Amino acid sequence: MNNQSQLLLAVIVGGGLLAILAGQLWSAARERRRAAEFSEPFPAQWRALLEETLPLYRRMPKALRLRLEPLVRAFLADVRFVGCQGLEVTDEMRLVIAVQACLLIVERDPRAYESLASVLLYPDQFIVNETDEDEAGVVHEGESVLSGQSLDTSRIVLSWRDVQESAVEGDAYNVVLHEFAHYLDNSVGGTLTDLTARRAALEAWHDVLHREYEALCDAVDRGEDVLIDPYGTESTVEFFAVATETFFETPRELREHHPALYAELKGFYGLDPAAW
Ligand SMILES: [Zn+2]
Numbered sequence: 001m002n003n004q005s006q007l008l009l010a011v012i013v014g015g016g017l018l019a020i021l022a023g024q025l026w027s028a029a030r031e032r033r034r035a036a037e038f039s040e041p042f043p044a045q046w047r048a049l050l051e052e053t054l055p056l057y058r059r060m061p062k063a064l065r066l067r068l069e070p071l072v073r074a075f076l077a078d079v080r081f082v083g084c085q086g087l088e089v090t091d092e093m094r095l096v097i098a099v100q101a102c103l104l105i106v107e108r109d110p111r112a113y114e115s116l117a118s119v120l121l122y123p124d125q126f127i128v129n130e131t132d133e134d135e136a137g138v139v140h141e142g143e144s145v146l147s148g149q150s151l152d153t154s155r156i157v158l159s160w161r162d163v164q165e166s167a168v169e170g171d172a173y174n175v176v177l178h179e180f181a182h183y184l185d186n187s188v189g190g191t192l193t194d195l196t197a198r199r200a201a202l203e204a205w206h207d208v209l210h211r212e213y214e215a216l217c218d219a220v221d222r223g224e225d226v227l228i229d230p231y232g233t234e235s236t237v238e239f240f241a242v243a244t245e246t247f248f249e250t251p252r253e254l255r256e257h258h259p260a261l262y263a264e265l266k267g268f269y270g271l272d273p274a275a276w
Contacts, residue, residue: 042069046095054096055169056103056248059276064106071102071110080118087123093160096167097121100176103248104184107270112184120157148175150182172229172242172249181244185237193236205264212261213239227253248273 047065050057057065075098083089097119105112125145132140147162156179166174184192191197195206212228213236220230228246232239246254247265251274255262266272 148179150179172246
């Protein structure tokens with residue numbers, strides 16, 4: 001090894017070490033910030049704001065609300081909210097989104113959103129360019145109008161108007177729960193909703209998912225009234241997201257008409273919203 005390659009090696013090793021050190025410093029800073037957030041009391045005006053704006057929060061048992069509070073604080077410290085198209089992000093927006101996102105993980109894995117860096121918030125529905133390949137392999141390009149999007153595990157995009165419309169009681173529409181359910185599925189590589197992904201732990205869930213998905217497709221084909229959003233017929237991926245909305249928004253109806261699906265989701269989220 002000549003001097004030059006020794007120098008190069010030293011630079012590479014040094015650079016690698018620096019990157020590792022920077023990574024460790026970054027996660028140590030994140031840990032410190034989390035610890036500080038966890039020890040701070042939850043502001044009374046935040047509780048009042050949630051009480052006032054979010055029927056789902058009003059329904060939650062007190063003990064659950066208290067368990068959510070440190071998670072919400074950590075979420076708000078970790079995740080950057082970005083207002084798009086001139087939208088000014090308020091405390092209300094951040095809180096309403098954070099509390100519903102954290103509800104999905106409070107009894108599962110409090111670190112499930114660790115790689116989530118940002119929530120992009122549009123004032124209303126937004127347009128994205130999409131390319132789609134049909135069965136013949138022809139690629140189509142076009143625009144889609146969306147109320148929410150969860151593409152990867154680093155960011156989630158939401159329409160604030162749709163977040164507000166989700167906070168209306170009596171229907172099963174909830175774009176926040178929908179997109180964060182996709183996030184949880186994405187964070188395990190889509191295995192939750194991929195019926196070909198054989199995992200012993202997922203067998204019972206996949207059986208129920210398959211049966212309920214087929215049943216929804218059949219009911220929609222027959223033109224019947226359905227409890228679960230017909231959008232769920234798009235794919236098992238979408239079915240899981242809309243079933244999650246129904247589980248939290250109209251839990252008693254879901255438990256009555258789809259007991260097996262309700263039981264699986266209750267096990268998955270570790271929560272029993274029909275009993276709240
Ligand atoms: Zn979806």
